[in-house]
Amino acid sequence: MSHAWTFVCASDALLPGEMKSVFDEVTGTPIVVFNLDGDLYALEDQCTHEEFELSAGEFNTSEGSIECVLHGARFDVRDGQALCAPAYSPAPKFPVKREHDAVWTRDDRD
Template sequence: MSETWTFICSNEELLPGEMKTGFDEVTGAPIVVFNLDGELYALEDQCTHEEFELSSGELDADEGSIECILHGARFDVRDGRALCAPAYTAVPKFPVKREHGGIWSRDDRD
């Protein structure tokens, strides 16, 4: 588990309906942060179906979901739950915060 927050981007770089990626400075876990109407959500940037980066997929900001381009698995960006096959396991959700003009996240898994 990482106690160290990782800088993802400045507040101005992540507008509503957009996403930005980074890597946890301690664990190396890939992180994708989403802005849904000003609310921030962070998930591990990896599909649980076939370990492919979610950030290369399509974000549906109205639905609040991301679709993996590999096989079409969709996940709720607010809580990481799988919305359809072929994925059945949720994507880990990470904490995210705004601080010092930036957006920060970290891998808080044990």
């Protein structure tokens, strides 16, 4: 588990409807951070169906979901739940915070 927070971007560089990808250097985990109507959410940047980055997909702000471009699996950005086949397992969700005019996240898994 990483206790070190990873810098994502300046707070004003992640506007509602946008997403940013980062890499947790401590755990080697790719993370994607979403701004959904001003609230921030972070998921592992990997589809649970087939190892492919979610950030390449479309962020649907009206549904609050991200769609994997590979096979169309969709995940709720708020909690990582798989919304349709071919994905059945949720995408891991990570903490995200605003601090010192910046956005931060970390892989908090044991």
